[in-house]
Each structure stands twice: as C-alpha cells, then as structure tokens.
Amino acid sequence: MAITTTIEMSFSSHTGQLIHPRLGETLVWKQHEFHTWWNLFESTMNHPLSRTIVNAFVDTLEFKNLLRPKRGLFGGKKFQxxxxxxxxxxxxxxxxxxxxxxxxxxxxxLSVAFAQYVFETLEEKRFKVRWTEPRSQTVQLELDFSQPLPSPSPFDQFPWSNDSPIEHMDDSAITLECGGGHELRMEGERVVLIPTEAFERFLVACLPYTPVEKFDWFTHDIESFEPLETVLPTVIHSVSTMFLKGERPVYIIDQSSWSAYFGSYLNERGWGDVVLLGYNSETFELNATIKPCSSVPFTLGMICGMWQRAHGRAFQLHLTEKDDIFHLTIQSLLEYQNHP
Structure with a gap:
C-alpha cells in the first residue's frame, strides 16, 4: 500500500534548481525516461559505459557521506x-x-551503484561487483573483495556549471508516493532522484570515449565550450530524442504556451529555469535564456525536443553567452523554413 510522503527541498525560482539537504542539486527523472535516455546515450559512444556510470554514481554517494559505517552495539540497527x-x-x-x-x-x-555503495560503506572495504537480473525489477549482486582504492575526490566542473551559492531560495516540498519497496511516484508515475553531481562525474569520465564528429544542428560562440564540442551536443541530442520517443504533448498556441510547458516539464522538476525572450509564430524561432547550472545539457535537450514535437521540424540550436547567462536560439534545421 502506497503512502504519501513529502520530500523537503529548497527550490530556487531564480535558477529552477532543486536542492536536497543531503543530495545537493537534484533532478527528478521519470523512470522510463531514464531507461530511454541511457540506451540512447550509450549507443552513441565508442565504449561500453555501464561500469563508468556505476563508478561515477558510487563515488558521488560516497563523497556526500550519505551513510556511516556500522559502529557500536546498536550500529546495525542505526545503519538499517x-x-x-x-x-x-x-x-x-x-x-x-x-x-x-x-x-x-x-x-x-542505479541499483548496482546504490548497492555497491551500501556494501562498501557497511564493510569498509572495496568490492568488485558483478550482477544479474533474475527477474523483472530485481538485481542480484556478486561481491568479491578488491584492492583498496582512494576515496573519491572533487573534480573540475564543466563551464556551464555554477558552484557559487544559489540565491533566491524558497522553501518548497515535492509530494511523492512511496511504496513498500521504496519506489517513488510523482503524479502517478515512477520517478527517481539523481544528484546532478553524479551526472557531472559520469560525463567527465566519458570525455575520452566521446565520438569526434561534426554536428550540423549545433553552433555556439562560447570559447570555454570548445573542448567539449562533442560531449555537450551528444547529451543534448540524446535527451531531445528521449523526449520525442515519449508521449508528453506540446501544443503551442502563442508565446505564453511556452512558459507553461517550461514550468511543468522543467522548472518544477529541477531541470532549470527558462526565461522566454521571444517566439515568432510564423517562423517558429524561439529565443530564451538559461542560467549556468549542472543540468544545462539536459535542459537544452528537453527544450530542443519540445520544440521539435511542437512544430514537427528538425531543430538547429545556437548558443551565446552574455553576462554569465546563456542565450539560446532554436530554428528549423532547414534554412528555407526560417523565413515567412
């Protein structure tokens, strides 16, 4: 039987970020969308990434010190x-x-990363982990002791991230249903909470495996993005395709329609705050801004997917930066469609 619980977070209406007191900046993901995104993203890379994402997520949980080792007479109960x-x-x-x-x-x-972190914290040892899926939604782990490894360390953030203190924080609460098996549901759909730091660590680890190719739909004038001209559009494209494979509707009547969709699909789930600057109802050109934060690649992917669903046209995206704000323009990939 599901019970209703409330997860208290700080919400920045200024940046569209959700800050969990223990997880830090956090994204609310629909379960089936995470499945879809992962399959799309890994298929574009030049290397299997299962252990890469597991290691990045384990390091994130450990770095945040979310569990403490078992200590004392009642340590087992406290750990549980x-x-x-x-x-x-x-x-x-x-x-x-x-x-x-x-x-x-x-x-x-996600289950393997979580369980590996749990057992390494409980035993205070490192493990090599293998896993199988004996049935649906069940993961069986095999653990072998491994050589000691150093604790995870901080990493260099991407240039679109912002590690300065977040201003304009508002008290907020997301109401979720929590079942007996610890699954979370939001508005009837299963969701997961994922710290953005976990994605950042993962994408940093992916840099050596990102395919070198030219993306004709993506341009920018941001010097700090030049070393990342493959990983950024790869994430954007995988997220936009994820959105297009789903069933979330986007019906644009006029400019005000965009603000409603940005609020419902992005802002309320911690995927960033999009400020609409203009929308041309004849050419469908969209101009907007987003503030620096860890989720920028995912936010851009969602916006591009929403635009393509609304207009049935392949998109092109152009990014610029002014006064520490990212400006984006989305048009049709086919140039002749950009003129009334």
Missing part, C-alpha cells in the same frame, strides 16, 4: 535505519543486506 531513509529518498530500489538483492529496481545500473 539510515539505509531505509536513503532508499526512500532516492527511489532506486531496496537493498537486502543478507541476500545481496535489490528489489523494485528503478534501473539495474
């Missing part, structure tokens, strides 16, 4: 209590410490 709290916060699945099973898995890679 902390594990239950973290399980219901993330929504990645429930870890059975005896059977090494994760049930109600939101995605096998």
């Amino acid at each position: 209590s902390e594990l239950h709290s973290l399980s219901t916060t993330l929504g990645w699945g429930a870890v059975n410490l005896k059977s090494h099973l994760v049930i109600n898995s939101a995605h096998p890679l």
